[in-house]
Amino acid sequence: MISRTLQKDVIRYLSLFPVVAILGARQVGKTTLARYVQKNFFQQARYFDLELPSDLHKLEEPEIFLAQFSDHLIILDEIQRKPELFPLLRALVDKDRRPGRFLILGSASPDLIKQSSETLAGRIAYLELKPFSLQEVNPENWQNLWLRGGFPESYLAVSDETSLSWREFFIQTYLERDIPQLGFKVSAVQLRRFITMLAHNHCQLWNASQMANSLGVSPPTARYYLDMLEDTYLVRQLKPFYINIGKRLIKSPKIMIRDAGIINYLLNITSFEDLHSHPLLGNIWEGFVIEEILKHLPSTYAPYFYRTRAGAEIDLILTRAEKVVAAIEIKYSLRPKLQKGFWNAVKDLQPEIKIVVYPGEESYPAKDNILMLAISDLSNWIQEFSRHKGVGL
Numbered sequence: 001m002i003s004r005t006l007q008k009d010v011i012r013y014l015s016l017f018p019v020v021a022i023l024g025a026r027q028v029g030k031t032t033l034a035r036y037v038q039k040n041f042f043q044q045a046r047y048f049d050l051e052l053p054s055d056l057h058k059l060e061e062p063e064i065f066l067a068q069f070s071d072h073l074i075i076l077d078e079i080q081r082k083p084e085l086f087p088l089l090r091a092l093v094d095k096d097r098r099p100g101r102f103l104i105l106g107s108a109s110p111d112l113i114k115q116s117s118e119t120l121a122g123r124i125a126y127l128e129l130k131p132f133s134l135q136e137v138n139p140e141n142w143q144n145l146w147l148r149g150g151f152p153e154s155y156l157a158v159s160d161e162t163s164l165s166w167r168e169f170f171i172q173t174y175l176e177r178d179i180p181q182l183g184f185k186v187s188a189v190q191l192r193r194f195i196t197m198l199a200h201n202h203c204q205l206w207n208a209s210q211m212a213n214s215l216g217v218s219p220p221t222a223r224y225y226l227d228m229l230e231d232t233y234l235v236r237q238l239k240p241f242y243i244n245i246g247k248r249l250i251k252s253p254k255i256m257i258r259d260a261g262i263i264n265y266l267l268n269i270t271s272f273e274d275l276h277s278h279p280l281l282g283n284i285w286e287g288f289v290i291e292e293i294l295k296h297l298p299s300t301y302a303p304y305f306y307r308t309r310a311g312a313e314i315d316l317i318l319t320r321a322e323k324v325v326a327a328i329e330i331k332y333s334l335r336p337k338l339q340k341g342f343w344n345a346v347k348d349l350q351p352e353i354k355i356v357v358y359p360g361e362e363s364y365p366a367k368d369n370i371l372m373l374a375i376s377d378l379s380n381w382i383q384e385f386s387r388h389k390g391v392g393l
Helices: 006-014 030-041 053-058 062-067 085-095 114-119 139-148 160-181 188-200 208-215 219-231 260-266 272-277 281-294 340-349 375-386
Strands: 019-023 045-049 073-077 102-106 124-128 235-238 254-257 302-307 313-320 323-330 353-358 364-366 370-374
Touching (some): 006 019, 006 030, 030 045, 030 073, 030 102, 085 114, 160 260, 188 208, 219 235, 272 281, 281 302, 281 313, 370 375
Parallel strands (some): 019 102, 019 124
Antiparallel strands (some): 313 323, 364 370
């Protein structure tokens, strides 16, 4: 098992809250993490998988059944399969507010699992488990992570061909089983077309009318599809930063497939050579780097991109209390050159930190207080940034 950085947070939150939820995409490693926590940190714990008919049968009378484990940590996997449990969890917690009573796992966002936000407010802490990061797998393996993505079975596959096959079946299962189980009434064929279109517009601005026309649906329906994919952790909508600074700003979000391995599969990229020759190489690199940064970004920071209609642009900015702390440009070049749009954006925003992430082997300071950051040093920089130590490596 590759050690997950979220493990410390899970243990800490279980010491503070009656209910802790680990959310994230299917097959991202939630069950493995929960089982590890159960085995190594809780002598008394019971695990129930709500996708197993046998475990569902045990919970037909959940109040009676769970009463016998009142002194245990109860782990409920795929909680969205039995939403009627949430009112009972609230009642049980209100009778005994001690921390570490329930660990629930789900494949949908808190907004999608509405019952938990409505019934467990003040009693639950949410944590998102993301695919493997550079920090977890070793930064020197960034090329493998970029090609295969961070889903454990894809990244750890015995070959690139096996990894690709896993991603193919993952998408098939996601469309044909997972989405319908969450209550969405969408044709798998239609949704496959939509995801493929998003892949070909990876790291570009959302255009609802264009997407809707290509699919033969209304713009609100296209938006519904997009929000659904975001709620199930497949897609990210990166919002634009448009605090009023007297500029004509782009206000559409930038859309990206969150996992590099999934975007490569959807674009029929099967090898590192395919990746290098693909016309969307720069976009795929940009999305990969953004996700790596956001996997470990503290919640006190908010990510955006910045773009004006006059051409000022920065790929990623990190803000705190609406103040721009870091401006991050992402270039797939061993000799990255910054365009006029970047400098105009820097003049607009006055960020404290300016960074260019590139695929080289060495990080070094450049003119105008810019740090040229090698991808292999990115995870170290994120840790230092999170500790408020600036750009030191």
